[in-house]
């Protein structure tokens with residue numbers, strides 16, 4: 001174990017200066033310079049500590065530890081080797097002498113890496129595992145298969161790797177633009193790769209040392225275009241994105257793959273995906289229709305549920321538990337399934353209500369593919385803004401009835417890789433936000449104070465050790481108009497609408513454009529009002545006055561279909577009846593990436609009523625304030 005400590009130090013370059021992340025349950029500091037290299041005593045499985053921790057839930061008992069660091073060395077007590085391992089992680093972060101008594105809030109503290117959209121190799125994964133283990137993350141979920149590439153050696157279906165692991169286009173976006181074509185191993189244009197079974201064994205051996213479980217995800221029945229490409233007999237028809245639950249060939253393939261997966265991975269959980277299956281082909285596929293008739297299924301949702309239930313029987317018969325995205329609730333949840341809630345928390349809450357276990361990974365707090373700082377300066381994300389503080393603010397128990405707490409296994413951060421072409425970019429998106437997720441999963445809410453200072457030290461050490469983490473010291477934070485507001489002459493004035501906003505994006509309704517509150521980086525933050533129609537509003541300034549400027553900032557985010565207006569018109573009136581046009585502001589150029597563009601004009605005129613009209617170009621237009629001066 002000493003060698004392991006040395007290895008952890010060496011690989012992370014950890015120093016005495018690190019603060020504790022995640023925050024421990026109790027820390028009593030003492031004077032002196034800590035000696036973290038000399039172990040004075042180690043008691044694993046002793047009676048005294050078992051007594052001290054007897055009232056903890058079983059998982060917390062098993063991971064608890066007490067660490068005392070003095071100028072002479074350190075002492076550890078734990079009930080298990082896992083507790084001892086966590087003591088060493090904390091030891092690596094001790095800045096002062098003292099005693100730490102610690103145990104986790106949740107049993108499941110996860111991170112998901114998508115290695116389908118852009119492949120990440122064994123060495124990269126091993127490097128991340130060390131940092132994750134230092135944060136006491138104990139579940140590494142590998143999204144191994146998806147349309148963009150199959151990433152796991154399967155001996156019984158070799159085309160999954162010789163063909164479906166390779167594609168054209170240097171990155172995911174290019175592959176999409178090139179019509180999602182696959183290639184073959186060894187072809188000059190082939191981009192991709194996969195983990196061999198030997199790679200997986202190495203990852204699993206390291207995981208065992210790091211007291212981490214590796215959960216394999218084999219996606220079904222959606223996100224499976226690469227499988228249908230390699231083995232067309234498992235699709236409703238060629239080029240289908242979904243597996244065909246009507247055909248026996250599909251179950252033969254899935255069970256054969258899962259058999260190899262179960263043989264390879266010791267994980268108690270096998271993740272079967274289950275999300276976002278487009279079930280349209282099933283409605284016309286003769287095999288799917290025959291299956292529905294034979295099984296008495298009345299909807300395609302029930303047909304998906306049939307597949308998941310049948311796969312669950314197979315997984316359970318092999319002594320494992322099925323884990324799936326929250327869509328597995330639709331059409332009826334299989335009897336023993338655990339639900340991973342990603343479309344908000346509703347799926348997890350519903351699973352718990354039905355007596356199942358759940359892991360929370362709601363997009364708003366846990367999707368690390370969102371940008372973490374001002375999107376105008378960040379590399380492109382997948383849409384949305386998730387700064388460190390927001391990830392850290394999440395409380396997975398906040399909506400759960402107290403008598404069901406035991407069904408909430410924990411929390412997970414997900415890093416989807418559509419827009420993350422390089423390994424450096426992966427690290428940039430992971431750190432330090434995954435430390436926020438780790439603290440949500442490990443620490444009691446009352447212990448979460450001072451996170452920014454603690455995580456900054458941890459993150460600086462990580463950067464020094466050669467990780468391409470985002471330098472949180474340089475964070476700009478929210479859009480200035482959101483943080484500080486906008487002062488102008490129309491604040492508090494009444495606005496009348498000719499056309500109302502889109503129901504999904506009301507912001508503050510009639511108050512939105514004159515409340516002095518600017519929108520943030522994200523269109524969904526409740527400050528931006530969204531329209532699929534013209535914006536046509538009139539502001540009553542209450543008395544005739546000089547007008548020098550009228551304008552408003554529009555958000556452009558092509559991903560979710562939000563664009564700049566085609567043009568903006570500004571009209572003035574003294575009586576609210578007769579308007580004269582004061583300015584027309586044309587769109588100069590449609591921005592290709594996320595941006596915030598002021599459409600406004602200096603004006604010389606007098607008015608009581610100011611009318612602001614914006615014509616959409618395509619899709620949505622989003623506006624936060626109409627500024628009048």
Ligand code: ACM
Pocket residue numbers: 275276325342
């Ligand atoms: C997911 O984000 N489609 C699970």
Ligand code: ZN
Pocket residue numbers: 235236243244245246247281282285286287288
């Ligand atoms: Zn079918």
